[in-house]
Amino acid sequence: MSLGSNTLEPPSVVVEAALAASRTLGCVVIVEETSEAEVRFANNTTTTNGVRYSRRVTVISFAEVEGGVAAGVAARAGLIDVKELVRAAESLAQSTTASKDASDLLTGSAARDFELAPVLTDLSVLGSVLDDLSGVFTRAQKAETMLSGFAVHSVLSTYLGTSGGIRRRHVKPTGSFQLVGRRDGGARSAWTGVASLDFSDVKVASIEEHLFQRLEWAKKSIQLDAGRYETLLPPSAVADLMSYLYNASVGKEAEDGKSVFSGPNGGTRVGERLCELPFELRSDPAEVPMECENFLVAGSSDARVSVFDNGMALERTKWITDGTLNQLQYHRAGARQSGVSFAGPIDNLTLELPGAAKTLPDLVATTERGLLLTCLWYIRTVDPMTLLLTGLTRDGVYLIEDGQIKGAVNNFRFNESPVDLLARVSEAGQTERTRGRESGDGRNRTAMPALRIPDFNMSSVSPAS
Amino acid sequence: MTIDVGSIDPAIVARVRTAALEEAQRLGVSNASVRIEEIRSQIVALRDGLLETAIDDTQLGVGLSVVYGGSSGFAATFDFSTDAIIKMARQAVDAAKLVTPARRGMFELADEPSHGEVQWSSSFVTDPTSVPLSDKVELLADWSRRLMTSSGVSHVSARVLAVSELKHYADLSGTVASQRRVRMHPVLEAVALESAGNDVETMRTVAPPVGRGWEYLLGHGWDWQSELAILPELLTEKLRGPSVKPGRYDLVIDPTNLWLTIHESIGHATELDRALGFEAAYAGTSFATPEKLGTLKYGSPVMHVTGDRIVEHGLASIAIDDEGVAAQQFDLVRDGILVGYQLDRSIAARAGYPRSNGCAFADSPMHVPMQRMANISLQPAPGEGPTTAELIAGVEHGIYIVGDKSWSIDMQRYNFQFTGQRFFRIEKGQLAGQVRDVAYQATTTDFWGSMEAVGGRSTYLLGGAFNCGKGQPGQVAPVSHGTPSALVRNVNVLNTRAEAGR
Numbered sequence: 001m002s003l004g005s006n007t008l009e010p011p012s013v014v015v016e017a018a019l020a021a022s023r024t025l026g027c028v029v030i031v032e033e034t035s036e037a038e039v040r041f042a043n044n045t046t047t048t049n050g051v052r053y054s055r056r057v058t059v060i061s062f063a064e065v066e067g068g069v070a071a072g073v074a075a076r077a078g079l080i081d082v083k084e085l086v087r088a089a090e091s092l093a094q095s096t097t098a099s100k101d102a103s104d105l106l107t108g109s110a111a112r113d114f115e116l117a118p119v120l121t122d123l124s125v126l127g128s129v130l131d132d133l134s135g136v137f138t139r140a141q142k143a144e145t146m147l148s149g150f151a152v153h154s155v156l157s158t159y160l161g162t163s164g165g166i167r168r169r170h171v172k173p174t175g176s177f178q179l180v181g182r183r184d185g186g187a188r189s190a191w192t193g194v195a196s197l198d199f200s201d202v203k204v205a206s207i208e209e210h211l212f213q214r215l216e217w218a219k220k221s222i223q224l225d226a227g228r229y230e231t232l233l234p235p236s237a238v239a240d241l242m243s244y245l246y247n248a249s250v251g252k253e254a255e256d257g258k259s260v261f262s263g264p265n266g267g268t269r270v271g272e273r274l275c276e277l278p279f280e281l282r283s284d285p286a287e288v289p290m291e292c293e294n295f296l297v298a299g300s301s302d303a304r305v306s307v308f309d310n311g312m313a314l315e316r317t318k319w320i321t322d323g324t325l326n327q328l329q330y331h332r333a334g335a336r337q338s339g340v341s342f343a344g345p346i347d348n349l350t351l352e353l354p355g356a357a358k359t360l361p362d363l364v365a366t367t368e369r370g371l372l373l374t375c376l377w378y379i380r381t382v383d384p385m386t387l388l389l390t391g392l393t394r395d396g397v398y399l400i401e402d403g404q405i406k407g408a409v410n411n412f413r414f415n416e417s418p419v420d421l422l423a424r425v426s427e428a429g430q431t432e433r434t435r436g437r438e439s440g441d442g443r444n445r446t447a448m449p450a451l452r453i454p455d456f457n458m459s460s461v462s463p464a465s
Numbered sequence: 466m467t468i469d470v471g472s473i474d475p476a477i478v479a480r481v482r483t484a485a486l487e488e489a490q491r492l493g494v495s496n497a498s499v500r501i502e503e504i505r506s507q508i509v510a511l512r513d514g515l516l517e518t519a520i521d522d523t524q525l526g527v528g529l530s531v532v533y534g535g536s537s538g539f540a541a542t543f544d545f546s547t548d549a550i551i552k553m554a555r556q557a558v559d560a561a562k563l564v565t566p567a568r569r570g571m572f573e574l575a576d577e578p579s580h581g582e583v584q585w586s587s588s589f590v591t592d593p594t595s596v597p598l599s600d601k602v603e604l605l606a607d608w609s610r611r612l613m614t615s616s617g618v619s620h621v622s623a624r625v626l627a628v629s630e631l632k633h634y635a636d637l638s639g640t641v642a643s644q645r646r647v648r649m650h651p652v653l654e655a656v657a658l659e660s661a662g663n664d665v666e667t668m669r670t671v672a673p674p675v676g677r678g679w680e681y682l683l684g685h686g687w688d689w690q691s692e693l694a695i696l697p698e699l700l701t702e703k704l705r706g707p708s709v710k711p712g713r714y715d716l717v718i719d720p721t722n723l724w725l726t727i728h729e730s731i732g733h734a735t736e737l738d739r740a741l742g743f744e745a746a747y748a749g750t751s752f753a754t755p756e757k758l759g760t761l762k763y764g765s766p767v768m769h770v771t772g773d774r775i776v777e778h779g780l781a782s783i784a785i786d787d788e789g790v791a792a793q794q795f796d797l798v799r800d801g802i803l804v805g806y807q808l809d810r811s812i813a814a815r816a817g818y819p820r821s822n823g824c825a826f827a828d829s830p831m832h833v834p835m836q837r838m839a840n841i842s843l844q845p846a847p848g849e850g851p852t853t854a855e856l857i858a859g860v861e862h863g864i865y866i867v868g869d870k871s872w873s874i875d876m877q878r879y880n881f882q883f884t885g886q887r888f889f890r891i892e893k894g895q896l897a898g899q900v901r902d903v904a905y906q907a908t909t910t911d912f913w914g915s916m917e918a919v920g921g922r923s924t925y926l927l928g929g930a931f932n933c934g935k936g937q938p939g940q941v942a943p944v945s946h947g948t949p950s951a952l953v954r955n956v957n958v959l960n961t962r963a964e965a966g967r
Contacts, residue, residue: 008544008549039564042742044569045567045568046564046565047537047572048835049538049539050540050541050832051539051541052528052541055543070516073518073521075522077522077523077524078503078524079525079543080525092519092521095597095599096516096602097516100517101517123559130567131566134566134567148743148746149746180746182742185754186750256620257619257658300518301517302510302517302518303512377876378876379873380872380873382871382882382961382964382965383871385665386965388961390882390904392873392875394875394876413875415882415959415965420965441938457966459906459959461880462879462880463879463908464749464752464875464879464880465877
């Protein structure tokens with residue numbers, strides 16, 4: 001393939017060409033085609049936008065070296081010379097040492113859809129949202145409100161081929177729409193965000209209504225000091241916190257003594273009851289409407305995944321069941337060494353309390369005195385051993401008294417661990433599709449309940465709004 | 466200056482550039498700029514001395530920004546065929562048309578003269594992406610083994626990120642620039658486990674990421690041998706150290722920690738797009754709003770902060786930015802007062818500035834350029850100035866903080882919390898062993914207002930990061946921050962174990 005040729009080979013052809021060029025023990029080829037369209041807006045006007053079409057080809061070559069098998073990874077985004085890329089991966093594999101995470105190469109067959117073309121998107125998918133926004137901006141202007149936000153839709157088409165005969169394709173559409181309303185120079189603000197597969201279910205009018213209701217709540221402002229408060233975490237905030245917990249659930253790191261899931265003497269906490277309520281935390285490639293890749297795609301190895309496992313089937317996995325830590329993430333080599341089962345990362349996450357049916361308004365209605373949060377922001381790990389996280393509340397903290405919203409409270413910096421929080425939850429609502437405001441860029445597919453925490457640690461007041 | 470022009474045939478660069486700009490002009494744009502970029506990134510990671518990951522990644526693509534009918538539009542593709550470039554130009558113009566009904570006010574760019582043909586390279590000896598993998602592994606394995614054979618060290622991770630970035634930029638003013646930048650971020654971290662395995666501490670090297678080549682690991686710009694020699698001992702001392710008693714302390718903050726506080730509480734707060742609300746939905750806004758320009762007391766009178774895109778080895782340094790603006794240096798805080806902002810061309814035009822100060826950057830050909838951080842630096846004391854030891858000598862009861870770790874700051878850049886790698890108690894002007902579990906929490910203007918003294922030139926270090934995030938879709942930018950050591954009085958220190966309810 002030469003740069004600037006007029007024909008673009010389909011991904012399946014690129015996969016076959018790379019596999020045919022392979023001269024070593026084995027080879028994995030991943031082609032990821034991304035098509036994306038987005039519009040930003042701020043201060044009641046559209047600002048930047050973009051449409052892009054990109055292709056990334058990753059070649060993983062396996063070579064016999066002294067003492068075992070080594071892997072080399074070479075990746076190129078853009079038009080590429082396939083043979084040159086395979087040679088680069090082979091050269092890396094041949095010049096390194098045996099991989100600690102080596103496993104037998106997987107064998108398999110071709111999925112029927114493998115040769116289908118990638119699916120593309122463009123700005124037209126955002127057309128109806130953009131049509132609505134013009135009116136929304138006009139109304140906001142009259143209400144002395146500044147709206148900002150972002151609408152984005154992308155489609156990732158993944159093609160995986162291995163020298164063991166595996167040929168898989170997955171098409172994953174992902175979208176989100178966010179709207180922030182600010183009044184009085186930002187002194188009062190509200191946020192709402194939704195995830196969508198194709199924007200057909202994004203109802204701008206109801207999002208606008210929700211936002212303006214919250215701005216009305218904020219007409220009365222209340223100052224509160226730092227301290228521990230009964231707090232209702234909405235599903236979006238729970239998604240951000242559980243995302244950290246999921247990222248930390250790596251078996252090898254726990255065995256190394258480096259994580260909140262480390263047990264004594266090089267063990268882990270698997271089997272330990274983490275919380276009294278019988279929560280289930282799971283990932284499932286078939287979970288509707290959060291379907292995702294049901295085979296492993298790994299462009300590099302680390303403590304969690306191995307490039308040797310590309311093509312492994314991913315199945316419904318319960319990380320926590322009945323409140324007990326059930327499974328940590330392991331690649332095949334790590335699982336063998338530790339005598340546990342393989343569990344690869346899956347691109348969705350669901351937290352559920354069986355039988356919980358209350359909505360967030362139901363939880364508000366039964367709150368004597370407490371805080372209702374909108375979302376969390378700038379969350380960072382302070383101490384991996386406890387998974388202590390710090391971060392801020394953002395765009396709306398509301399005081400509830402006797403089941404009613406009394407007004408908006410100042411923001412806080414919190415210091416909390418999601419593992420401790422699960423143990424302290426006093427009540428959970430029904431699980432619903434949500435998107436973490438901060439983690440949602442990387443993990444869009446989450447379903448979470450609202451949680452009631454009796455003593456959430458608001459470490460200090462943030463003057464920010 | 467001539468530079469290595471990368472793997473793309475210069476004739477192809479010229480064809481793509483010309484096709485994109487000509488089609489945009491034919492479609493009636495008032496402004497257009499095109500970037501053809503090749504970004505090579507390598508990661509080498511070892512765990513306990515054995516190779517875990519080796520990735521060699523190159524991104525190649527072309528992106529076109531247009532202004533059409535008072536709206537901006539952007540499109541990008543990896544397909545360099547002339548047909549695809551023409552399609553990209555049409556998509557960019559179509560995008561501008563599509564957002565026009567919901568646009569209020571015109572999208573305009575502040576003027577910038579043509580800079581003609583420019584070739585520029587950052588300052589380096591050996592492009593790190595050209596160094597064979599085996600050499601990299603050998604060096605890191607040797608260093609890992611050295612740490613692992615020291616008493617008290619249980620695990621060692623070693624990692625080097627190396628990037629070589631080539632940007633071909635052209636716009637309708639006639640500026641045609643080809644620029645190469647090279648950067649490195651090496652990190653080694655040691656883990657100590659107490660014998661029963663119930664307690665763990667980590668410590669990593671505090672060498673900053675820099676705009677240098679492979680020579681950085683061979684001792685140009687950092688004394689690796691000394692740092693590796695002292696790391697195990699420091700780690701053991703930290704593991705055995707007492708947990709900090711929370712309360713108010715005078716802090717002497719090393720440049721290896723203070724750069725990040727500068728980044729978060731000054732760097733982002735002085736971005737004018739944030740201050741004007743254009744990041745309100747994502748990165749956030751700023752307390753340092755334009756009506757306070759020239760009056761806001763940001764900090765004490767010893768505080769002088771500059772922005773620049775010119776400093777040698779600076780991660781944000783370049784000759785021509787991604788909107789065709791020449792690199793500059795400017796004041797942000799002078800004598801403790803807010804005096805300036807970082808700008809790109811559209812924000813400069815909106816706010817009535819005659820010219821951008823050159824802070825536009827896009828992290829890939831696939832992303833639209835936006836205002837990103839310049840190298841934001843706290844200037845050292847004039848003349849010789851105090852040494853770090855002299856700053857420590859001025860503290861009765863305090864903590865000397867070295868290296869960065871955890872960070873978080875709110876969306877208006879007021880309330881922040883930072884931890885670090887090494888925390889030394891200061892008693893009566895002397896270091897008195899390490900403590901653990903330290904976090905400092907403050908409000909930006911209180912913190913900088915309590916800065917009693919900055920160190921002299923001898924304490925100055927260019928720190929920085931590869932991973933500064935902003936924008937939607939998210940973009941990641943490399944940026945440097947020069948800073949001396951500083952003495953800050955009466956800062957709130959938390960115990961992170963107590964915060965976790967332990």
